[in-house]
Amino acid sequence: MASIVSVQGVTFDYPGTRALEDVSFTIEAETITALVGPNGAGKTTLLRCIAGLDAPNAGAIEVAGLDVLREPRESHRRMGFLADSYGLYDDLGVEQCLLHRAAALGLPAERQRPAARRAAERLAIADRLGQKAGTLSRGLRQRLAIAESIVHQPPVLLLDEPASGLDPEARVGLAETLVRLKGEGVTVIVSSHILSELEDYSTHMLVMRGGRVTEQRSLGGAADAGRARILLRLARPDSRLETALKAEAAIRDLVIEGLTARFRFEGDAMARAELLGRLVGAGLPLADFAAERESLQALYMSGSPERTAAP
Secondary structure (H helix, E strand, O other): OOEEEEEEEEEEEEOOEEEEEEEEEEEEOOOEEEEEOOOOOOHHHHHHHHOOOOOOOEEEEEEOOEEOOOOHHHHHOOEEEEOOOOOOOOOOEHHHHHHHHHHHOOOOHHHHHHHHHHHHHHOOOHHHOOOEHHHOOHHHHHHHHHHHHOOOOOOEEEEEOOOOOOOHHHHHHHHHHHHHHHHOOOEEEEEOOOHHHHOOOOOEEEEEEOOEEEEEEEOOOHHHOOEEEEEEEEOOOOOHHHHHHHOOOOEEEEEEEOOEEEEEEEOOHHHHHHHHHHHHHOOOOEEEEEEEOOOHHHHHHHOOOOOOOOO
């Protein structure tokens, strides 16, 4: 899949502090990338550089085929950015907020109202168009802020800590919103400390430590299809299970606990189907056989600061 965001050799300094050091990576189109790392890792600075709000000391950034540093205004029309502390005009209605943002982003007058209505529908707040922003719940305010960020229908959306302050129900709504936007063709980069929620909707992970990208990987996508983690469960005890699994050369890291076995399997979907056929053919009473997705928390914690991602 073609990349839609390209960051190459980006370095950024604050007075007396280097926030980003030779950061390079690409982001595939129509994906949701979880940008994770400890406080001070450079996540917010990186998002601001991609958004064209801060100019790095060195490096190149492209979004949707545009050089962000050379064409910041035009680049802003191809991306949406929501900071961790965003503001809304509380005395304006929802539709007025969206119309204001559409005008600020340079949409022609005849396109502004249709764009505002479309953004409201995409974020499921079309029934609130006449309601003042200041009367909305925290979750609905978040939806309005995202709607403002995509009112011009950008192909890329950058979100910095979007779940901060949301209650559990609103966080579920945010996850559903991001999945829906991805399905509509939007590429999302989202920074958050809530890893358990990021894994509900993220397709990729980008790890930052000390101003550097230390890891970039797919989360259960095509890149991991050849090394699936399998959960197998028997309907009743069968002493032949361990022998059968240990006889399989493609099985790694086998752990058997009672009726349950977990292991890594080095093979594609067809190879997994053939494995399942052999186990059933051997008469093992299988109740479950499925590929597991490792938690984002486990993947993040297993990373090493010395590991670097290929650009």
